[in-house]
Each structure stands twice: as structure tokens, then as C-alpha cells.
Amino acid sequence: MPEQILIDLNSTNCKTYGNQYASNYNYHYSSNGYHPLLAFDRLTGNCIKAELRSGNVYTSRQVTRFLGPILKKYVNKYKFVFRFVRADSSFATLELYNFIEDNNTFYTIRLKAYKTLYTKASEITDIMIRECKDNIYDYKVLY
Structure with a gap:
């Protein structure tokens, strides 16, 4: 299996x-x-x-x-x-x-990718950049 x-x-x-x-x-x-x-x-x-x-x-x-x-x-x-x-x-x-x-x-x-999608994702993108900064090994998932 x-x-x-x-x-x-x-x-x-x-x-x-x-x-x-x-x-x-x-x-x-x-x-x-x-x-x-x-x-x-x-x-x-x-x-x-x-x-x-x-x-x-x-x-x-x-x-x-x-x-x-x-x-x-x-x-x-x-x-x-x-x-x-x-x-x-x-x-x-x-x-x-x-x-x-x-x-x-x-x-x-x-x-x-288009402007509206970038706009809607910007808040999450900013959080991800902040929380994963200088860390190439961990990942984070936001729901």
C-alpha cells in the first residue's frame, strides 16, 4: 500500500x-x-x-x-x-x-498572481516574513 x-x-x-x-x-x-x-x-x-x-x-x-x-x-x-x-x-x-x-x-x-491577490495576501505575507526571518529551516502555516 x-x-x-x-x-x-x-x-x-x-x-x-x-x-x-x-x-x-x-x-x-x-x-x-x-x-x-x-x-x-x-x-x-x-x-x-x-x-x-x-x-x-x-x-x-x-x-x-x-x-x-x-x-x-x-x-x-x-x-x-x-x-x-x-x-x-x-x-x-x-x-x-x-x-x-x-x-x-x-x-x-x-x-x-495579480494585484488583488497580492493585496489580500499582504497581511499574511508580512506576518510570515516577520516570523520566519533569518530562519531557513522552520516553516509556518497560517489559517
């Missing part, structure tokens, strides 16, 4: 040439192709699941449907094992947050 399960969600560009079925232009990658959705077991590096999608599909589209069977399998099989999902900012949706939380799993999803 694993001590922990760490799932990384990602997407990528799969460039195509000619008239491939379902190939479309992706503005983020500035090319025609597919935009597959991927899930990796971060501890082994194995690809757990991959889904080929049209190139013009946004990253987080139907991500809960994609992740659902994976997470439910791990929840049922390893009920008391620490489960964690990681993803980048393109997966930052309330639907995904709620789904992961409903399955008693932890997650880290990167957010794009």
Missing part, C-alpha cells in the same frame, strides 16, 4: 499537420493540433490517464469528468492513504476545488 498518492494534472499541445480529424487552432500554443488532458502519478512518473481532445478546447474543460474515475478508484482502494492533486492555474475552477474536497483529497492549484 502506498504511503501517499500524488496526482499531477496537465495538458499539452500535440501539433498536427494536414487535415487531421478534430485538429483545431490553439491560440495559447499558436498552432493547429490536439490539446490532450493528462494525469500522472507523480511518485512513479507513470501516466495514469490521457485523453485526446480538440486543439481549441480550454484546459479545464470537463476536468472533473476526467479526474473522477481516477480519484474515486484511489478513494475506494486506499481510503486512509494521503491523497493529493496538483495542477497549474488553468485548472483553477470552483467545480474542481469542490470535487476534490468532496473526495477528501488535498490539492494545490497555482493561481496567477
Whole structure:
């Protein structure tokens, strides 16, 4: 039985040439192709699941449907094992947050930094700097 399960969600560009079925232009990658959705077991590096999608599909589209069977399998099989999902900012949706939380799993999803976020975090940032100053070994978590 694993001590922990760490799932990384990602997407990528799969460039195509000619008239491939379902190939479309992706503005983020500035090319025609597919935009597959991927899930990796971060501890082994194995690809757990991959889904080929049209190139013009946004990253987080139907991500809960994609992740659902994976997470439910791990929840049922390893009920008391620490489960964690990681993803980048393109997966930052309330639907995904709620789904992961409903399955008693932890997650880290990167957010794009912008002025409002910095403003809201400034009070906590100041506390963290003050309490961890000159100490590179300890850490502190504020709730």
C-alpha cells in the first residue's frame, strides 16, 4: 500500500499537420493540433490517464469528468492513504476545488498572481516574513 498518492494534472499541445480529424487552432500554443488532458502519478512518473481532445478546447474543460474515475478508484482502494492533486492555474475552477474536497483529497492549484491577490495576501505575507526571518529551516502555516 502506498504511503501517499500524488496526482499531477496537465495538458499539452500535440501539433498536427494536414487535415487531421478534430485538429483545431490553439491560440495559447499558436498552432493547429490536439490539446490532450493528462494525469500522472507523480511518485512513479507513470501516466495514469490521457485523453485526446480538440486543439481549441480550454484546459479545464470537463476536468472533473476526467479526474473522477481516477480519484474515486484511489478513494475506494486506499481510503486512509494521503491523497493529493496538483495542477497549474488553468485548472483553477470552483467545480474542481469542490470535487476534490468532496473526495477528501488535498490539492494545490497555482493561481496567477495579480494585484488583488497580492493585496489580500499582504497581511499574511508580512506576518510570515516577520516570523520566519533569518530562519531557513522552520516553516509556518497560517489559517
